Amino acid sequence: MKKTCDQKERENPHIPLSTFQYPLSNTHYPKMKRIGAHVSIAGGIENAPLNAGKIGAKAFAMFTKNQRQWKAPALSPASVEQFRRNCADHGFEPRHILPHDSYLINLGSPEKEKLERSREAFNEEMIRVERLGLTMLNFHPGSHLNGLRPDECLRLIADSINKALEQSENVTAVIENTAGQGSNLGFRFEQLAALIDMTEDKTRIGICLDTCHLHASGYDMGNAEAAKTVFNEFDRTVGMRFLRGMHLNDARHPAGSRLDRHASLGKGTIGLDTFRFIVSSLDFEEIPLILETPDSDIWKEEIAILYSFTGN
Numbered sequence: 001m002k003k004t005c006d007q008k009e010r011e012n013p014h015i016p017l018s019t020f021q022y023p024l025s026n027t028h029y030p031k032m033k034r035i036g037a038h039v040s041i042a043g044g045i046e047n048a049p050l051n052a053g054k055i056g057a058k059a060f061a062m063f064t065k066n067q068r069q070w071k072a073p074a075l076s077p078a079s080v081e082q083f084r085r086n087c088a089d090h091g092f093e094p095r096h097i098l099p100h101d102s103y104l105i106n107l108g109s110p111e112k113e114k115l116e117r118s119r120e121a122f123n124e125e126m127i128r129v130e131r132l133g134l135t136m137l138n139f140h141p142g143s144h145l146n147g148l149r150p151d152e153c154l155r156l157i158a159d160s161i162n163k164a165l166e167q168s169e170n171v172t173a174v175i176e177n178t179a180g181q182g183s184n185l186g187f188r189f190e191q192l193a194a195l196i197d198m199t200e201d202k203t204r205i206g207i208c209l210d211t212c213h214l215h216a217s218g219y220d221m222g223n224a225e226a227a228k229t230v231f232n233e234f235d236r237t238v239g240m241r242f243l244r245g246m247h248l249n250d251a252r253h254p255a256g257s258r259l260d261r262h263a264s265l266g267k268g269t270i271g272l273d274t275f276r277f278i279v280s281s282l283d284f285e286e287i288p289l290i291l292e293t294p295d296s297d298i299w300k301e302e303i304a305i306l307y308s309f310t311g312n
């Protein structure tokens, strides 16, 4: 049975959910591009919004815990409170913040034990996200590891998503398209559409498109015209209404390589023309546009370049 907010507060008396508000949403200012980067949580999750602020970001992504470990200590109430305050101080709203799950999780694993472990870890991440007052969790669908047919693996992933959505009331599961490396699924729009189709609550399922992964999986993003064609195909097959965020990465390898190797903007096979098109298009306003480019020392510069294309 679903719990009301009041019930939840009573169960977690240390987290004063109702005493702290994020700034109200976009009624007070015009829509704009929300460009940022996947920032570090070293020293505590509350540092993520500060790290994002330092590089001129208006959105950010982060891991909810050490992404290479299964277990993490629960978030302390002080850390949650500070995280929320730092977000509010920098003007970050939940819809501009795109947490990413652990790389260890495989929601379509053919091995029963690993599947269970992954589902447990993913559910825990959903709860962490909700405690932070956030509304999205970004994840890679999963890999069949040649132990299942792709359609069987997609069914498992969808079951994992349905179970995870039961763990929270407000968090949307945001599936990231993949490069199609190895046996990773989610590299074709048809696969993303199938996952949405099998998700019971369509109001809490979304997509994050990674430009490097698009290009690597064979959706040519090598110039603005090509990118437009890709987004039109995405709209026809999946629907732009499901787009909750993007990862803006150039690619080290040519279109169709199926290799997941990110490059700094303008230094790969996609090129600045495509990124200029994305950040000047009205289709991508108010959703997190996140850099996962390899040189974090130039994120500030990359964000400034992108903003110079948008006019805001």
Ligand SMILES: [Zn+2]
Residues within 6 Å of the ligand: 100, 139, 140, 176
């Ligand atoms: Zn990712």
Ligand SMILES: [Zn+2]
Residues within 6 Å of the ligand: 176, 210, 247, 292
């Ligand atoms: Zn990505």
